Amino acid sequence: MIHAYRFYIDGEWVEPCVPKTLEVIDPSTEQPAGTIALGSAADVERAVTAARRAFAFFSRTSKAERIDLLKRIVAILKRRNDELGDIISREMGAPLAMARAEQAGIGATHFEQTIKALETFAFDYMQGSTRILREPIGTIGMITPWNWPINQIACKVAPALATGCTMVLKPSEIAPFNAVIFAEIMDEAGVPKGVFNLVQGDGLTVGVELAGHPDVDMVSFTGSTRAGIAVAQAAAPTVKRVHQELGGKSPNIILRSADFSAAVTAGVRRCFGNSGQTCTAPTRMLVPVERMEQASSIAASEAAVLVVGPPSDPRTDLGPVASSAQFDKIQTLIERGIAEGAELIAGGLGRPPHLDAGYYVRPTVFARVTNQMTIAREEIFGPVLSIIGYQSEDEAIAIANDTPYGLAAYIQGDPEEARALAGRLRAGSVRLNSAAWDSAAPFGGYKQSGNGREYGKFGLHEFTEVKGIVGFLND
The missing domain is CATH 3.40.605.10 (Aldehyde Dehydrogenase; Chain A, domain 1)
Structure with missing residues (x-):
């Protein structure tokens, strides 16, 4: 003690x-x-x-x-x-x-x-x-x-x-x-x-x-x-x-030009890091509508291999969330996502079955989310990812900016195309192609x-x- x-x-x-x-x-x-x-x-x-x-x-x-x-x-x-x-x-x-x-x-x-x-x-x-x-x-x-x-x-x-x-x-x-x-x-x-x-x-x-x-x-x-x-x-x-x-509700736009498997896998990992308790977490993954099935399959597979367990176990990828209040909030929002019709493809309600105590949350992925659903609007602050489809890059930018938040945004794809789109995002920082964190870059947000x-x-x-x-x- x-x-x-x-x-x-x-x-x-x-x-x-x-x-x-x-x-x-x-x-x-x-x-x-x-x-x-x-x-x-x-x-x-x-x-x-x-x-x-x-x-x-x-x-x-x-x-x-x-x-x-x-x-x-x-x-x-x-x-x-x-x-x-x-x-x-x-x-x-x-x-x-x-x-x-x-x-x-x-x-x-x-x-x-x-x-x-x-x-x-x-x-x-x-x-x-x-x-x-x-x-x-x-x-x-x-x-x-x-x-x-x-x-x-x-x-x-x-x-x-x-x-x-x-x-x-x-x-x-x-x-x-x-x-x-x-x-x-x-x-x-x-x-x-x-x-x-x-x-x-x-x-x-x-x-x-x-x-x-x-x-x-x-x-x-x-x-x-x-x-x-x-x-x-x-x-x-x-x-x-x-x-x-x-707060933040950061979009992660995966362009058609991206290495899709690598981009989706990296997006899941970044969203779930620190058990999703990061204000810049890319919690809204935007993918071309025709590749929703592929993105869903990759994301569900990646969520399934993440190990949730005690922080002291070297095999653990995700520890617990920080408090009972945080755990309860996340469970409520997962339940809301199911009720509003999002497709649950990984995780879900409750603790992982091998854990009977602690504020552990199952790594959860929803597919076919619309940007009007609660899970796409509210900051969940847990390991919960929403995958949203888009038709065109213009629509992707519109969806990305359709949020009261503006802390961070991510773009994966052809570097020239990503650079051209970055200036259109209403966010304090934009990270291209899983670039490393820069401790000299400005950090802060637009809007709320x-x-x-x-x-x-x-x-x-x-x-x-x-x-x-x-x-x-x-x-």
């Missing part, structure tokens, strides 16, 4: 102002993995006050000082990588090897990319006779999710530190223990007192308090669109900047998928204000 009863505020591990705890459940067993303290408004006030005080000096540090700090953090993240991965695997269910290599490993990658971007980032330059300054925006309230916890912590904390901001982090209460290790890393790296603060808690208390606090200059939120609306409403009275990375961008130099821009000193060179 893991117990985390203290918060990291002003460079110290402190007791919460109000004693209240929450049990954290291991999704693979449905048994307690540990306990955390839940924060209150008073804890948020204490953390924001510390961050506000620290901003006065940290905002004046040099670029070289901040680069040195980020490099120290990278070294410790790498040293403690497997420990982070083990904790993440236990608290949110990712297979152990994946949790170490990807879930934990991505943290150091973001910090390294931030260092690279910071080395050439212009905080001060001339535009004619006007001096342009990019200055740290101030104190940041950070609210991060459970599905890729270290990824989202790192891609907020790294640019905040790089630009001279201070911060208060509220991680998800579903997967909170990795954030404790992260706070220990910040402390060991010598992050100055008050610059980084950690308060555990739920969204309705700590999250809302952070978003609405008058001394928080910006709130950076990653989570569902529903929760993002609540954060924006809480932030509105103080007119602070609200940076959001929200949020606003603002993360990663690399784009993250640095988000955490700065722009000042123009007009007439700077005039006599």
Whole structure:
């Protein structure tokens, strides 16, 4: 059992102002993995006050000082990588090897990319006779999710530190223990007192308090669109900047020119990775109508070979989903897909038959889905794929864009054709032909998928204000 009863505020591990705890459940067993303290408004006030005080000096540090700090953090993240991965695997269910290599490993990658971007980032330059300054925006309230916890912590904390901001982090209460290790890393790296603060808690208390606090200059939120609306409403009275990375329902257009077997197989794997709990997952596979049978056969076969099981088993491809609430939501939406007439060709309701406990979901594929069905409209956040037919490329683009979301999109096929179509998709990122992830590419969405961008130099821009000193060179 893991117990985390203290918060990291002003460079110290402190007791919460109000004693209240929450049990954290291991999704693979449905048994307690540990306990955390839940924060209150008073804890948020204490953390924001510390961050506000620290901003006065940290905002004046040099670029070289901040680069040195980020490099120290990278070294410790790498040293403690497997420990982070083990904790993440236990608290949110990712297979152990994946949790170490990807879930934990991505943290150091973001910090390294931030260092690279910071080395050439212009905080001060001339535009004619006007001096342009990019200055740290101030104190940041950070609210991060459970599905890729270290990824989202790192891609907020790294640019905040790089630009001279201070911060208060509220991680998800579903997967909170990795954030404790992260706070220990910040402390060991010598992050100055008050610059980084950690308060555990739920969204309705700590999250809302952070978003609405008058001394928080910006709130950076990653989570569902529903929760993002609540954060924006809480932030509105103080007119602070609200940076959001929200839901997705990403299309994956497989063109007639694609290597069909390879493209469908890769699409299934990418959709089901992390048990489908990825906001950019390509959950709507668009295929030519005349190849629906072929696509269905390939997708069903691929789903059938994926191993669902305990995260600690090296044979496991998909672990459990993160919580009972998530499991129940996925089951409801699978049931809705069946009721609305989609053709169930793999998986379905309930756990895999060999598992009698844990929040395990059967890898599920629906064929002959229409874009008006619930399973094609709502973000399921589980291993559920919808295959939709199209007649022409123009219709494929129309279907792809017919969604309230716009986080990511995918195209498989002839490179020239794919490049020509990519600009017509209303999404913050488009990935062509299973291209590798790029930690320097902008990440964020159109429409109800949020606003603002993360990663690399784009993250640095988000955490700065722009000042123009007009007439700077005039006599």
